[in-house]
Amino acid sequence: MAHREFSRGVRRAVDSLGNLPRSQCERTIRIARRSFHGSASRCVSTTTVRSAEFTSDTQEKFTAAPPIDFGKASGGKGGGKRLLQTLRVVPASPSYFSAKPTFTDDYISLTALLRRVATLPIIPTSEAPKVAWKTIDQYRIMTNEPVKTQRFHKMLHVLRRLNCIHPTLMPPEVMQAMQRYKKDVQPGDIKPAPGVIDEWGRAKGVGRRKTSSAVAWLVEGEGEALINGKSLAQFFGRLHDRESAVWALKATHRLDKYNVFGLVTGGGVTGQAEALTLAVAKALLVHEPALKPALRRGESVTANLLPFHPPSRLVSFPSEPHVRRPCFICSCRLTRGGGRIVVTSPA
Amino acid sequence: MPSSVCLRVFSQLSRDRTALAAAAPRGLLPALPASCFSTSAPRCANPAPKKKNMTAAPKRGARTLNVKKGGKGVAQDTSKRAAPGERKAMRKRIVLSNNNALEVRSLQDLDKPSALSERHEGQVRGIPEDVVDSLRAVEAFKPAQGWSLFRRPATLMRKQTMQLAQLLKDAETTDGEQRKTIRRVLVGERMSGKTTLLLQALAMAFLRDWVVINLPEAQDIVNAHTEYALLPDSHPVQYTQNTYTGNLLSQILKANERILDTMSVTTNPTLPLPLLPNATLKQLVQLGVSDTEASWPVFVALWQELTQPGRPPIMLAMDGLAHIMQDSEYLSAEAAPVHAHDLTLVRHFVDHLAGRKSLPNGGMVLAATSKSNAPASPALDFSVQVAEARQSRLENIPSWNRYKRVDERAMDVLKDVDVIKVGGLSKEEARAIIEYYAESGMLRAKVDEGFVTEKWSLAGMGNVGELERVTVRLRI
Structure with a gap:
């Protein structure tokens, strides 16, 4: 470890002055001790003992450099003091004077x-x-x-x-x-199991948005959609929500190629529609994995569970001005960065 | 005696005299009242009126709230107030043309010989002007429908329309000695075109010279907005609605004037008013229109005439069926609710719908349900379920839960009625109507396969009302 190397370096410098008995002082964590005391004395306290948090094994043991004993450094006879007048020890790192040199x-x-x-x-x-x-x-x-x-x-x-x-x-x-500086889990470490099309030709996708969660089953068909047993028009009163629900299919020009069965629970109407966006997109990726870039451009494969987005300008589209496309970051209706999203068919 | 002078002056002061009067010579002073030293007189006097606006004046430049009517800064509302009933008239106004819409050159009209022909299937066809007038007279057009978007009324002849046309054909053909009476209920999702289908049936009936009697809205019959009277000698007790019936007669007269004028009264009806010998049916109906007291007997007499042999088939139609499948808003003499079937007009319709009475000259009894304005009617819902199961020849026909309350009379009426399910359009039909929208100039988009499919899907698998919404109405 780096800081040990450094303390070793300092020690070597001191050793050059003379052989020293190496006394190691183990620093224990002050906070941990204090909290332990506190929990013992305050019997009516309802706060939990937080010592475990600080004494977790993610923390490293730390050993400070031993103090330099100049009296012994020169080998007796007050030579150390004389030496000090001629020698000035400059530590290699400024952290020598700090309480905790690990970072430096x-x-x-x-x-x-x-x-x-x-x-x-x-x-x-x-x-x-x-x-x-x-x-x-x-x-x-x-x-x-x-x-x-x-x-x-x-x-x-x-x-x-x-x-x-x-x-x-x-x-x-x-x-x-x-x-030493990497997280325990790196991106790409966890790979989801690839989706499968079952014996009836269905592909499943799950999506969530805010407090809504949706499951979509996609089969090859001619553009029919049933959400919780109702048609799209019956389930979503707003046209925008209907478009959101089948946005993945619409953005990739697959609306007339698949039938959707959606089951959606929780949240409000718009949240449900946008949860379906994600679910349908994921189910579509099972059928056609090559559509992923197109769906990324259409912004429907990124989960977004957050209810709030920083205000940014709305993007209108000349062909269908009433339709607001989802933003680049997630499937919300605001667009960051202010570009226009052009969805092109991958085929 | 200086003290007396001082006292007098003091008393004068107490009476609020001016210093001038006090200084006047003694001879000029009026005789003092006995209680000149009292202070009660000024105290009992009316208190001085308080000064208005005692609050501090607003600082210069500060704006104050001024809510006084007609004051400075308040704009007078000089707009004309709507006259009584004007707003409702505006709301219920039927607009059947849009001068800004383009005329569709390829649009063909329906005509009498080919009105029931199958070659119209999947096409948009115009409604001839005289039929439009008749339909308007029987209030077949509804305010919420999209007639005002296009140059002139035209409808898509969809699959269910063809089904109805076939039924009309069946009712016209003489089968043995008696013609068929077709009884149907139109059911389907909200905005799926049930009322428009009813209108198409009425239009076809008008074209085929049927006598059309349309009850445009069932709610208006039962919501107790028109007067009612006990029908004399009726058992069980029934109620007539003279004003409503009179209005209905005038609608019948206006819509079917040409046919009624050709037929003369053959029976000898007993009417409270004198009728000319050899009167036409038009004159008979006019009798009921002019005197609403006689409207119900006139209606009965008219029906009697129309069911004589050799008369044209009858189209009897009603929209909003669920409203008459429960108690009406009317009260009996005992302040008990009157069942809707105890109203004579409703009973007349319901008897024909249930098949208790038939139309000897053939005809159709058609009722449309509503999904947007309908009271909960378990009997109707259940009967529709049963009819659908029966029509699709399912093994397990649903049965009513005996422990649930149900309107028995409604259940009895709807026992064996058939339904026509109005679902979504097929993609070909959707394409035809979208092309019509585009040709009318109300839709500015390239109509291709992808566009049609997208709108068809977004409209909930071809729901025609939604299709109109997503293509024409929600265009910004």
């Missing part, structure tokens, strides 16, 4: 590593492997140190730069060093 150690070791591998060829950021770095909160809990956001982001810059090294030339030590 991490940062220094990463920059040192980057300096070493800086000449290796790199690839553009967009082509670099996708990595989910630890959030600042996760890092703070791991190190038990109040790391400032700006400093953490500086460290992230270094990490991203390291991540851009050409994968074929990536040194193992860099891989090992980056491992």
